[in-house]
Amino acid sequence: MVTKLARKIAVAVVGVVLIIAGIIMLFVPGQGILTILLGLGVLATEFPWAHRMLRRFRIAAKRAWRRAKAWYHSRA
Secondary structure, X not given: OHHHHHHHHHHHHHHHHHHHHHHHHOOOOOXXXXXXXXXXXXXXXXXXXXXXXXXXXXXXXXXXXXXXXXXXXXXX
């Protein structure tokens, strides 16, 4: 029981630190969006809400990619 709690706390701390670092990197040089997504990925290993948020991002990213490809091919 203690190890599950310790793991959950460790995952939460690492995930939140990555998300905060990613937000900071949006304003200074660095891979801000990638770091935020990495933090969400870490949090998604323990928290269902983070998993749902990451899934929504994946769906939106795929939709944007398909639209971008369609736009590019329509120009040719």
